[in-house]
Every structure is written in structure tokens, then in C-alpha cells.
Amino acid sequence: MLQLVVTVLFWAAILAALVAQLRILQSTRRVLAAARSAREWGFALVPAVALVLTLVLAWRAAVRPPVIEVDLPAAPGEVRS
Amino acid sequence: MTAPATEAPRTLWSDLVSLTKPRIISLLLVTTVAPMYVAGTPRFATVFLVMLGGYLMAGGANAVNMYLDRDIDDVMTRTRLRPIPSGRMHATAVIAFGVGIASAATWMLATFVNVLTAALALAGFYFYVFIYTRWLKRSSPQNIVIGGAAGAFPPLVGWAAVTNRLDLTAWFLFLIVFYWTPPHFWALALNKQRDYGNAKVPMAPLVWGEAETKEQMWWYTILLVALTILPVAFGAFGPVYLALALVLGGVLLHGVWRVRRAVDFAKPAWWVYGYSLLYLALLFAAMVLDRFVPLGGA
Numbered sequence: 001m002l003q004l005v006v007t008v009l010f011w012a013a014i015l016a017a018l019v020a021q022l023r024i025l026q027s028t029r030r031v032l033a034a035a036r037s038a039r040e041w042g043f044a045l046v047p048a049v050a051l052v053l054t055l056v057l058a059w060r061a062a063v064r065p066p067v068i069e070v071d072l073p074a075a076p077g078e079v080r081s
Numbered sequence: 082m083t084a085p086a087t088e089a090p091r092t093l094w095s096d097l098v099s100l101t102k103p104r105i106i107s108l109l110l111v112t113t114v115a116p117m118y119v120a121g122t123p124r125f126a127t128v129f130l131v132m133l134g135g136y137l138m139a140g141g142a143n144a145v146n147m148y149l150d151r152d153i154d155d156v157m158t159r160t161r162l163r164p165i166p167s168g169r170m171h172a173t174a175v176i177a178f179g180v181g182i183a184s185a186a187t188w189m190l191a192t193f194v195n196v197l198t199a200a201l202a203l204a205g206f207y208f209y210v211f212i213y214t215r216w217l218k219r220s221s222p223q224n225i226v227i228g229g230a231a232g233a234f235p236p237l238v239g240w241a242a243v244t245n246r247l248d249l250t251a252w253f254l255f256l257i258v259f260y261w262t263p264p265h266f267w268a269l270a271l272n273k274q275r276d277y278g279n280a281k282v283p284m285a286p287l288v289w290g291e292a293e294t295k296e297q298m299w300w301y302t303i304l305l306v307a308l309t310i311l312p313v314a315f316g317a318f319g320p321v322y323l324a325l326a327l328v329l330g331g332v333l334l335h336g337v338w339r340v341r342r343a344v345d346f347a348k349p350a351w352w353v354y355g356y357s358l359l360y361l362a363l364l365f366a367a368m369v370l371d372r373f374v375p376l377g378g379a
Contacts, residue, residue, distance in 0.1 A: 009310055016304070016306075020300040027300070028297075043226060058314065062314040062315045
């Protein structure tokens with residue numbers, strides 16, 4: 001698969017997720033304008049924080065270079081478990 | 082309440098099965114088993130044990146839910162034929178059955194699969210019974226949002242059964258089910274407002290209004306579809322999954338868009354409710370298909 005397509009989709013999805021989460025919070029602010037309930041705000045904010053954390057982890061996983069395991073020959077006298 | 086004349090005669094066995102809500106569990110099992118094949122190559126015995134344990138745990142949670150909700154089940158047309166409100170089963174027998182099969186599931190998963198799997202399945206049980214049913218369902222219009230986490234445990238259970246740990250892909254599967262829940266259940270709630278109103282359950286359309294609920298359905302669906310694409314970027318899935326996720330997600334977005342735009346939303350909302358069930362099942366099937374039809378990953 002073309003890496004460019006994946007990269008574009010990745011950033012488009014990140015942007016869409018963040019905009020959508022922001023619009024959900026804006027909508028929540030509208031419906032909670034009268035209520036001013038800290039508990040309801042908590043219910044809206046906890047998933048938003050979890051989402052941001054997951055997106056950061058996804059970004060770190062996406063940009064992490066692949067791990068190449070090389071099994072070097074043992075040095076003279078080296079004992080391997 | 083007298084049962085309709087066309088209804089088949091109920092036996093104790095059929096009532097016990099109905100307490101577990103088998104139709105709902107069938108989707109939970111898809112979201113449990115598919116991640117097992119994404120995480121690795123499970124033995125058939127492990128798959129069988131996880132399916133059985135998962136059924137018993139979710140079935141136990143559903144039975145306890147019917148015990149706790151027996152008062153409102155009696156006033157909602159959708160639920161008044163259930164075993165307790167119809168008088169076919171005693172409430173004490175129902176909770177004993179629910180706790181009994183959930184306990185059996187915990188023992189079975191811990192003994193024959195691994196402790197992490199049992200702990201996650203039990204956490205889903207507690208979340209559904211205490212956080213959703215007991216606390217949020219009758220007290221917050223965001224009951225479905227936070228309560229959705231209960232239905233998102235099965236992918237974690239399936240993943241842990243194979244790997245005995247949880248990694249980023251597993252958490253993404255959790256989030257996919259979590260964000261799938263609001264548009265799915267609000268599509269039902271839009272059409273069942275009178276029922277929920279009679280039962281004094283503060284569902285979003287009743288508290289926030291229809292327009293704001295439809296607005297949030299739309300943004301939750303965008304968030305959901307975006308989340309389904311992201312695992313491709315870090316190599317969890319390949320092009321087969323990506324193509325299917327885009328098509329399935331596009332159809333869901335179109336359906337929710339129709340609900341958002343419609344003044345008379347009954348038909349499109351029912352459509353979204355039905356399609357979203359199919360969507361989740363096919364999305365998880367696509368994850369497995371991607372593993373068996375590799376066309377080159379990202």
C-alpha cells in the first residue's frame with residue numbers, strides 16, 4: 001500500500017476525530033448551559049481526554065521506526081542464556 | 082398483561098434463555114472472537130471457552146439488569162413481556178440465575194483461559210450492572226455514552242485471551258465499540274421517546290431535544306469512522322480492512338446524515354439502528370478477513 005495514502009488518511013482521521021470531539025463538547029456545553037452540572041461535564045470530558053491520549057499513542061506508534069532484531073554471533077568467551 | 086394470542090408458549094428454559102438476551106450477546110460474541118484472530122492464532126478450545134464464558138458473563142449481566150429494571154420494564158411496551166414483569170419468573174430467581182452464571186463464567190475463564198481475561202469480563206459485568214444500570218441509566222442523559230464502555234469490554238476480553246496482555250490495537254477496538262454505542266442507541270431512543278418518557282429514563286432526545294441528539298449522533302459517527310481508520314497507520318490492519326472500513330463507514334455516515342437532516346426521522350433512525358448492528362459485525366469480520374487475505378500491509 002502506498003505509504004503516502006496511509007499518511008494522508010492517518011492525519012485526516014486524526015483531524016476528523018479531534019473536530020468531532022470538539023463539536024460534541026460544544027453541543028454538550030449548549031445542552032448543559034442551564035444545568036451547570038459538574039458531573040455531566042465530567043461524563044463529557046473523560047472520553048475526550050481518553051481519546052486524545054489514544055491519538056497520541058497512535059501517532060507515536062505510527063511514526064516509530066520498525067524494530068529490526070539482529071542476532072549477532074556470540075563473542076569469544078561470551079555466555080548467552 | 083396478557084400475552085398476545087400469537088405468542089408461542091413459554092417454558093422455563095425459554096425464559097432463562099430470554100433473560101440472557103441472546104440476540105444482543107450474538108453481536109458481543111462477534112466483537113469478542115474477531116479480536117482473538119486479530120491478536121494471534123487461537124486454539125479452537127480457547128475460542129470455545131471464551132465464547133461460552135463470554136455468553137455466560139454477558140447473559141448474567143443481562144439477567145441482573147432485568148432484575149434491577151423490573152419496575153421500568155413493566156411500563157415500557159418493548160420490555161413488558163419479559164419474564165419478571167409478565168409474572169412468569171420470580172425476581173429473586175432471576176438475580177440468582179444472573180449472579181450464578183456470571184460466577185461460573187469468572188471461574189471458567191480464570192481457570193481455563195487466564196486471569197486477565199476473567200478480570201476483564203468481570204469488569205464488563207460490574208460496569209454494566211453498577212455503573213450503567215444502577216447509576217447512570219436513570220440519572221444522566223449521557224447514560225449511553227459512559228455506559229457504552231460496558232459493551233466495549235468484549236474486544237479486550239478476546240484480545241487478552243490470546244495474548245494475556247492489552248496493547249494499542251486492543252484499546253482501539255475498545256474505543257471503536259465505545260464510540261459506536263451513542264449513534265446506535267440514540268437511533269433507537271429517537272423512536273422510543275414515549276416509552277423512555279413513561280419509564281422516566283432520561284435518554285438524550287428527551288432531555289437535550291431531538292435536534293441536539295441528532296447533532297451528537299452525527300459527530301459521534303464521524304469520530305467512530307475516523308477511529309476505524311487509524312489502526313491501519315500503525316500497521317494493525319492492511320488494505321482489505323481499510324477498504325471495507327471506508328465503505329461500511331461511508332454507508333453509516335450517509336444513514337446518520339439522513340437522520341440529522343430529516344424532520345420525520347422515524348424511518349432513517351430505524352434504518353441506522355438496524356444497519357449499525359450489521360456495521361459493527363461486518364467491521365470486526367473485516368479485521369479477521371484482513372488477516373487471512375493479506376495484500377501487503379501499510
